[in-house]
Amino acid sequence: MTVCLGHHRARGQRPNANLDPGLQGVVRSQNKMECGVDGVWLVGRWARALLGLLGLGMVVHTAGAMPQGAASWGAVAETHFGVRVVDPYRGLERWQAPGVRDWLAQQNRASEAQLMAWPGQAEVLRQLELQDADLASRVTDVRRLPGGQRLFMRRQAGEDQFKLLVQDPGDAPPRVLVDPVALARRSGRPHAINYFSASWDGRWLAYGLSQDGSEDASLHLMELTSGKRVGTPIDRAELGGVSFSADGQYLAVLRLQATGPKTRPQDRYLNAAVWLLKPGAPLSTARKIFGRGLAGLTLQPEDVPEVEFSHDGRWAIATVYTGTQQDVGLWLAPADGVLQGHPQWQQVAQAADQVVGSVYGHGRLYLRSRQQAPRYQVLALDLRSGRVPPLAEAQLILPPSEQVVMGMTVAADGLYIESREGSVKRLYRRAHADQASVQPVALPVQGSFALSSDIALASVGHPELPGLVLDLQGWLALRQIYELNADGSARNTGWQPTGPMAALPEAETTEVLVPSHDGELVPLSIIHRKGLVLDGSHPTVLWAYGSYGETEEPQLGAFSAAWLRAGGVYAVAHVRGGGAKGDAWYGAGRRAHKPNTWLDTLACARYLQQQGWTSPTKLGLWGASAGGIAVGRAMTEQPELFAAVVLSSAALDMVSAEREPFGPTNVPEFGSVRHKAEFRDLLAMSTYHHIRDGVNYPAVLLTHGLNDPRVALWNSTKTAARLQAASRSGKPVLLLVDAQTGHGLGHTRSQQMRVTAAMLGFFRWQLGLTGPLAPQGG
Known part of the structure; x- marks a missing residue:
């Protein structure tokens, strides 16, 4: 499940494919969760890590009580359009301040103590280790190259981080190209590979590395054959957006603007630009090829461009992302002119044209469009003559229908299209011939998959190779990697090892439609043991997200696998604001319509109780990142429906969101406090401002990474302090902050293990789930 707040939709960004729902911190093409734990807190690690960073002593603090000095945490009152808004814990935003550091350390120690006071917490970690050890290795992001090589990411059992490897033609074992574990040993700080991309000719490899x-990320280069590092790292390259010219002589890279001591956090992602240089050349030789200030280009500060060179050497294609807005701008220029220093950019589409994505192959630019197509359609511009035609001349490839067009990718044998019909995924192919029609492609097994237009992602084609590498997974089965041939035949490659715990044959899925407050039917996926008696006794965790038009795809994750094995019920609410039913469904949970997101969540919670799946004392609610809006507001609206709530790196103070680094990029999704109507929308969706004194709130666990660049830490710290002061239920309000993690991208196995164990233990404790998380004797 992608759970991302605020990244632009750059196709060069590689999702961290190994996190459970709520831990995914990367913009998602689609998330590819792994069965087996890639994340949880070891007891005592939180406080030790934070204290090690801050150099603090410990003071035991009772979570749930008013923190010492909380009344003087720098309360601020602001007036927006005649509405007085109080922020009682504004001072907690300064986490470096000595008093705040002491408070954070106290919160970590107290929260760990309460979790460990529950007798089953140590066993949770042991059973998660068993589940993780079930697979010999985890393999993601497989990429085929025309020379016969295969690039992929792999983490073997017991290793703490994914490495980047290449399998050369023949029988020789794969070679390790980039090893973040070795880098961590030398530096004492965890490293991660954010993204990687190979040149079209297979000579060069570009990859992004980040810490903590x-x-x-900084961009690094190497020669793929020799493994030799080339040049010096290029900084400010965290967004990916890397592309090589067809001959491998040039590299285009997206860079953020330079910042200084006086740069505001919210200005970090403004004025990004694309630069061109030769691989290995000094950065001083780079020249800007797309960005603000170049003649003929009209761009706003929040626009983030990405330039890709086509595989045939003919075109440079610029995609302009305006914050999190799904409609993009598209520009084309002959590649030779761009490389020679005189680009001739022509705009093909602007945001008003409602193009949401593109992919090029074999002389055609294919477009995914929502214009007069609420479930999207596919168009094509013919560029074979060298002329850039207007958008009005685009050919209709796949007309709008009841199916939601989710993605597309190009291979040598045609354009592949991914669509969704209810909860079922469909795959189609259209050959490159002029009069070809769109034909269905039979999947080797029914399952969930995602296609991307970027060869840097997992389920993709290559314009010079036939067929696809296709990831398939489901609610009850671990992801497997298939190779789909041009003739429609397919095989399981075996690249992803399996094990006894890679599937849940004892479980099944029930898909229902739940009437919401206005009669709209909300899809709800309920995963549970077979033969379950609906008597209201079953500990149940309900997940909700509902932002950016992202769809919650079926997948067997570490959390859900362990929860289901122990006898719990796991439910996913496909609420408005997501993409389950297309563009209209997304728009119905955005900005002024955002209340539908948490009202849909509440409708699903009530349905689970009314139908006997669970009861208020057995129902837990979980949300992460922008899903904090759906979950946090559901909790503040009807706290009596829930026994426990987990908020992972959650967006909770929406009135202050524009002061965060990703704040300006999120304005298209949520709105701005600078406009009256949008301010009121933001206030309505802000959990922090709807916490009321004297209410019996459920037990709450908030988790956050100190280095989170997407959702500021103070969303969790201020909300925790407010809940601790306001709640009268006597139930715990726990806060765990990890000093060496962020929003999810690059978390090590041990870091992910800690967060999964904390959440599982918390829910088991509060909901009364007692069954084993892994098969005994495993």
């Missing part, structure tokens, strides 16, 4: 979960 910060996502602040």
Whole structure:
């Protein structure tokens, strides 16, 4: 499940494919969760890590009580359009301040103590280790190259981080190209590979490395054959957006603007630009090829451009992302002119044209469009003559229908299209011939998959190779990697090892439609043991997200696998604001319509109780990142429906969101406090401002990474302090902050293990789930 707040939709960004729902911190093409734990807190690690960073002593603090000095945490009152808004814990935003550091250390120690006071917490970690050890290795992001090589990411059992490897033609074992574990040993700080991309000719490899979960990646280059590093790292390259010219002589890279001591946090992602240089050349030789200030280009500060060179050497294609807005701008220029220093950019589409994505192959630019197509359609511009035709001349490839067009990718044998019909995924192919029609492609097994237009992602084609590498997974089965041939035949490659715990044959899925407050039917996926008696006794965790038009795809994650094995019920609410039913469904949970997101969540919670799946004392609610809006507001609206709530790196103070680094990029999604109507929308969706004194709130666990660049830490710290002061239920309000993690991208296995164990233990404790998380004797 992607759970991302605020990244632009750059196709060069590689999702961290190994996190459970709520831990995913990367913009998602689609998330590819792994069964087996890639994340949880070891007891005592939180406080030790934070204290080690801050150099603090410990003071035991009772979570749930008013923190010492909370009344003087720098309360601020602001007036927006005649409405007085009080922020009682504004001072907690300064986490470096000595008093705040002491408070954070106290919160970590107290929260760990309460979790460990529950007798089953140590066993949770042991059973998660068993589940993780079930697979010999985890393999993601497989990429085929025309020379016969295969690039992929792999983490073997017991290793702490994914490495980047290449399998050369023949029988020789794969070679390790980039090893973040070795880098961590030398530096004492966890490293992660944010993204990688090979040149079209297979000579060069570009990859982004970051530390401590910060996502602040520098771009590195190496010769793929020799493994030799080339040149010096290029900083400010965290967004990916890397592309090589067809002959491998040039590299285009997206860079953020330079910042200084006086740069505001919210200005970090403004004025990004694309630069061109030769591989290995000094950065001083780079020249800007797309960005503000170049003649003929009209761009806004929040626009983030990305330039890709086509595989045939003919075109440079610029995609302009305006914050999190799904409609993009498209520009084309002959590649030779761009490389020679005199680009001739022509705009093909602007945001008003409602093009949401593109992919090029074999002389055609294919477009995914929502214009007069609420479930999207596919168009094509013919560029074979060298002329750039207007958008009005685009050919209709796949007309609008009841199916939601989700993605597309190009291979040598045609354009592949991914669509969704209810909860079922469909795959189609259209050959490159002029009069070809769109034909269905039979999947080797029914399952969920995602296609991307970027060869840097997992389920993709290559314009010079036939067929696809296709990831398939489901609610009850671990992801497997298939090779789909041009003739429609397919095979399981075996690249992803399996094990006894890679599937849940004892479980099944029930898909229902739940009437919401206005009669709209909300899809709800309920995963549970077979033969379950609906008597209201079953501990149940309900997940909700509902932002950016992202769809919650079926997948067997570490959390859900362990929860289901122990006898719990796991439910996913496909609420408005997501993409389950297309563009209209997304728009119905955005900005002024955002209340539908948490009202849909509440409708699903009530349905689970009314139908006997669970009861208020057995129902837990979980949300992460922008899903904090759906979950946090559901909790503040009807706290009596829930026994426990987990908020992972959650967006909770929406009135202050524009002061965060990703704040300006999120304005298209949520709105701005500078406009009256949008301010009121933001206030309505802000959990922090709807916490009321004297209410019996459920037990709450908030988790956050200190280095989170997407959702500021103070969303969790201020909300925790407010809940601790306001709640009268006597139930715990726990806060765990990890000093060496961020929003999710690059978390190590041990870091992910800690967060999964904390959440599982918390829910088991509060909801009364007692069954084993892994098969005994495993």
